[in-house]
Amino acid sequence: MEDGTTIARVIGAEIFSRRLIAGLLVAMAMACAGCGDDGEGAAGPTFGDTVAVNTHYAGLRGVVDVPAIAKLGAAGVRLLRNDLEWAAAEQTPGAYDFTTTGFDALTDAAAQNGMRMLFILDYGNTLYGPARAVVDDAGRAAFARFAAAAATHYAGRHFVWEIWNEPNLPEFWSAKGAGPDPAQYALLVDAAVPAIRAADPTATILIGAVFDGLPDFVPILGGIPGADFLARLFATGVLDRVDGVSAHFYRSEPPETVATDVGVIRDLMTSAGRAVPVWSGEWGYSTYDPTARPTGINYLLPVTLDLQASYVARMFLTDFELGLAGSVYYQDRDPANPSPGNIEDNWGLMLDDLSPKPSYQALSTLTRLLGDGRLADRLSLGGGAHGLVFDAGGEVVTALWAENPVTWTLQAVDPDAHVIGRDGADITPTDLRNGATLAVQPGQGPIYLQGKITVGVASE
Numbered sequence: 133m134e135d136g137t138t139i140a141r142v143i144g145a146e147i148f149s150r151r152l153i154a155g156l157l158v159a160m161a162m163a164c165a166g167c168g169d170d171g172e173g174a175a176g177p178t179f180g181d182t183v184a185v186n187t188h189y190a191g192l193r194g195v196v197d198v199p200a201i202a203k204l205g206a207a208g209v210r211l212l213r214n215d216l217e218w219a220a221a222e223q224t225p226g227a228y229d230f231t232t233t234g235f236d237a238l239t240d241a242a243a244q245n246g247m248r249m250l251f252i253l254d255y256g257n258t259l260y261g262p263a264r265a266v267v268d269d270a271g272r273a274a275f276a277r278f279a280a281a282a283a284t285h286y287a288g289r290h291f292v293w294e295i296w297n298e299p300n301l302p303e304f305w306s307a308k309g310a311g312p313d314p315a316q317y318a319l320l321v322d323a324a325v326p327a328i329r330a331a332d333p334t335a336t337i338l339i340g341a342v343f344d345g346l347p348d349f350v351p352i353l354g355g356i357p358g359a360d361f362l363a364r365l366f367a368t369g370v371l372d373r374v375d376g377v378s379a380h381f382y383r384s385e386p387p388e389t390v391a392t393d394v395g396v397i398r399d400l401m402t403s404a405g406r407a408v409p410v411w412s413g414e415w416g417y418s419t420y421d422p423t424a425r426p427t428g429i430n431y432l433l434p435v436t437l438d439l440q441a442s443y444v445a446r447m448f449l450t451d452f453e454l455g456l457a458g459s460v461y462y463q464d465r466d467p468a469n470p471s472p473g474n475i476e477d478n479w480g481l482m483l484d485d486l487s488p489k490p491s492y493q494a495l496s497t498l499t500r501l502l503g504d505g506r507l508a509d510r511l512s513l514g515g516g517a518h519g520l521v522f523d524a525g526g527e528v529v530t531a532l533w534a535e536n537p538v539t540w541t542l543q544a545v546d547p548d549a550h551v552i553g554r555d556g557a558d559i560t561p562t563d564l565r566n567g568a569t570l571a572v573q574p575g576q577g578p579i580y581l582q583g584k585i586t587v588g589v590a591s592e
Contacts, residue, residue, distance in 0.1 A: 176455075176506065176507075177457070178503065178504050178505060178506055179448075179452055179499075179502045179503060179504075179505045179506070179507075179522065180208055180210055180499055180502070180503030180504060180505075181210055182210075182448070182451065182452055182456065182457065182458050182459050183208060183209055183210050183211070183448055183459065183495075183499055183503075184209065184210065184211035184212065184213055184250060184458055184459060184460040184461070185204055185209045185211075185212060185213070185460065185461050185462075185463065185464050185481070186212075186213045186214070186414055186416075186460050186461065186462040186463040186464065187200075187201070187204075187212050187213065187214045187463065187464045188214065188215070188463070189201075189214055189234065189238050190214065190216075190220075190233060190234030190235045190237065190238045191215055191216065191217045191220035191221070191233055191234065191235065192215075192217050192219065192220045194233075194234060195234070196234045196237040196238045196241060198237075198241045199486060200464060200465060200482070200486055201238075201241040201242060201245055201247075202241070202244075202245050203482065203486055203488075203492075204245065204247065204464055205242075205244075205245025205246050205247055206245075206496070207481070207492060207495050207496045207499065208495065208496060208498070208499025208500060208503050209247055209495075209499075210246065210247055210248070211247060211248055211249070211250050211292065211458060211460075212238075212242050212247050212248075212249055212250065213249075213250040213251075213252065213294070213413070213414065213460045214238060214249065214250070214251060214252070215251075215252045215254055215255075215297070216235060216251040216252060216253055216254070216282055217254060217255055218253065218254065218255060218256065218257045218275065218278050219255060219256070219257045219258065219263070220233045221233060221235070221278060221281070221282065222257055222259065222278055222281075223259075225259055226277075228278065228281040228282070228285070230282065230285050230286075235251075239286065239289070243289075248289060248290060248291060248292075249286070249289075249291045249292070250291070250292040250293075250294060250338075250458070250460070251282065251286075251291060251292070251293055251294070252294045252296070252297050252341070253275075253278070253279050253282065253293060253294065253295055253296070253324065254296050254297045254304075255296075255297075255304070256271070257274065257275075257278070259274070260274040260275075261307070262306070262307040262308070264303075264304060264305060264306045264307070265305050265306055265307040265310070265316070266316070266320050267307050267310065267316055272319060272320055272323040272324075273323065275320060275323060275324060276323040276324050276326075276327040277327070279293070279295075279324040279327050279328050279331075280327035280328065280330065280331045281331075283327070283328045283331035283332040283335055284331040284332065286332070287331060287332040287334070288332065288334055289334075290334045290335075290336070291332075291335060291336075292335070292336040292337075292338060292458070293328055293335050293336070293337050293338070294337075294338040294339075294341055294378060294413065295320065295321055295324050295325075295337070295338070295339050295341075296317065296320070296341055297341050297414075298341055298342060298343045298380065299312055299317045299341065299342065299361070300312050300314075300342045300343060300350070300355050300356045300357070300358055300361035301343050301350070301353065301355040302353060302354040302355055303353075305317070311354050311355070312354075312355055312356050312361065314356070314361050314364035314365040314368070315364070315368065317365060318365055318368040318370050321339050321370045321373070321374070322370065322373070325337055325373045325374060326373075336375045336376065337373075337374050337375050337376075338374065338375065338376045338377065338378045338411055338413070339365070339370060339374045339376075339377060339378075340362060340365070340377040340378045340379055340413070341378045341379070341380065341413050341414070342358035342361050342362060342378075342379050342380065343355070343358055343380045343382065344357075344358030344359070344379040344380055344381050344382070344393055345358075345380065345381065345382035345383055345432075346382070346431065347359065347360075349431075358379055358380075359393075359396050359397070359400065362377065362379070362397060362400055363400050363403075366400055366401060366403075366404035367404060369404075371401060371404055371405075371406040371407075371408055372406055374408060375408060375409070376408050376409040376410065376411050376457055376458075377397060377401070377408055377409075377410055377411065378410075378411035378412070378413030378414075378458075379393070379397060379410070379411075379412070379413060380413055380414040380415055380462075381393055381394075381412055381415045382414075382415055382416070382432060383415075383432070384432045384433040386443065386446065386535050386574075387443055387446045387447040387450045387451075388446065388450050388516075388518070388535060390412070390415075390447075390450060390451070390454070391450070391454060394410055394454050394456065397410055398410065409455075409456070409457035410454075410455075410456050410457065411456060411457050411458040411459070411460070412447075412451045412456050412458065412459040412460060413458075413460050414460050414462045415447065415459075415460065415461065415462055416444075416461055416462035416463060416479040417432075417435045417439070417440045417443045417444070417479070418430075418432065418434055418435070418440075418475045418476075418478045418479050419434060419435060419436065419437055419440050419478045419479075419489070420434045420471075420472060420473060420474055420475050420477065420478040421434070421472040421473055422434050422473075424471075424472040424473030425473045426473045426474070427471040427473050427474040428471070428473075428474040428475060428476055429475075430473070430474070430475040431475065432475060434475070434478075436575060437489055437490050437491070438490055438575035438576070439574065439575040440489065440490070440491045441489070441490035441491040441493070441494035441554060441555070441575070442494065442533070442554065442574060442575045442576065442577055442578070443491075444461060444481070444491040444494055444495055445494045445495065445497075445498045445531075445533070445554060445577075445578050446533055446577070446578065447459065447461065448461070448495075448498060449498075449518075449520060449531055449533070449578065450518075452507070452520075453507065453510070453520055461481065461495075462479055463479045463480055463481075464480060464481055464482060465480040465481065465482040465483065465484055465486065466478055466479070466480035466482070466483050466484055467484055468484040469484075470483075470484070481495060490555065493555045493556065494554050494555060496556070497552065497553075497554060497555060497556040497580075498531075498578075500556070501524065501529050501531075501552065501580050501582070502522050502524055502529060502531065502580075503524075504524050504525045505522030505523060505524035505525070505529060506522065506523055507520060507521070507522060508521045508522060508523045508528075509521035511530070511532075511587060513587070513588075513589050514589070515534075515536070515538075515589060516534055516535035516536050517532070517533075517534040517535075517538055517589045518531075518532070518533050518534065518535075519531070519532050519587060527582065527583075528582070528583060528584060529580055529581065529582055530580065530581040530585070530587070531578045531579075531580055532577065532578055532579050532580070532581065532587065533574075533577035533578035533579070534572065534574065534577060534589070535574060536574060537571070537572070537573050537574065538571070538572055538577075538589055538590075539569050539570065539571045539572075539589070539590050540569065540570045540571075540572060540579070540587065540588070540589055541567070541568075541569055541587070541588035541589065541590060542561065542564060542567070542568050542569070542570060542581070542585050542586070542587060542588075543564065543565070543566070543567040543568070543585065543586045544564045544565045544583065544584070544585050545583070545584035545585060545586060546583035546584045546585075547565065548583060549564065549581065549582060549583030549584060549585050550581075550582045550583065551564065551570065551579055551580070551581055551582075551585075552579065552580040552581075552582060553576070553579055553580075554576060554577060554578055554579065559579070564585070569590075
């Protein structure tokens, strides 16, 4: 969740089960990588264009860590999601400061490392009303002026602008005597969108940014479940004015389960009469230690370092297969002196000193192999096994992973075909040309096939 804020009440740990692969699935799809439809996805973004990471720099935090941003660029990240807090940018009525607050330094560092910004225009300003909400016409007009000033300052850079963060939670949308309100948020959208459009026609504008996890528990916190909030929001007609809807798909379950939640949002848009692209606006897996003394409310189950690495890659792959316009991993790094028993201190791809976790290496491998790729085919493998074939700049690369332990059966068609592991090592079996097997645990995948290789899957 944005800004590392813990949920304020005890939430029962979610329990998930893995389906066991039973029996021999001789799903010998003979799914020759590169033998699929050449046109699928050709007009859309490349895989790398959708890869984003959430950061916490500049503004009220006052820090821009250029080496950290460079590390993200080196990992193939194309977009940084970061707050652009109203209260930081406008400390004197009508005066907007994007320089001494560090936002210019952040955008410059991102650009120098091949990235652009997804800025969250968020939170209230006590010059005009509550610190965590905008609830009257004067406040909305002031917020719109702030949004226009930001869009004008960065005009022509094709930034993405997201209006607010998690407005369905009281932690992020609260005023005296009132909590989250889709109608109030819709009025804020109505005020801000035309101001941004007038200032920068190249801008992409997102709304929603709802916390879409734990729907049974969000009302206990005084919030509104993400899907309910969006249904009421869409009923106001705001979809006619924006370029996308984002949601924060936090979960304990494997990444592939997000397909159901994305489907719900798309159905809600269909019911509202207009469909816009869906973004996975924030989502991660924490490596906190479940045996350590809790120092916060650990509202999701932890993962091991290896499983985090696998889930990061699988999250981006699943989101891309679902056609999401962008996918934001939360977050870039753990804080200094993290508490081992706190979920919020252990989401990062890196430690505070920028030492990479296995998840950082998994992301780097993923973008190195698929960053310029577009989806060319899907393999039908069954049993929780997944295969996506990419045309990566003329090279055929297939990403394979499974939700359960799996033994892949592989046979090279190209004499120079290779198998690459999750962390970038060449793990090509010596007998690949004549047919080989490769056993992979869920925390070890994905693996990547370079060149034409027939694929099958069998149970352990």
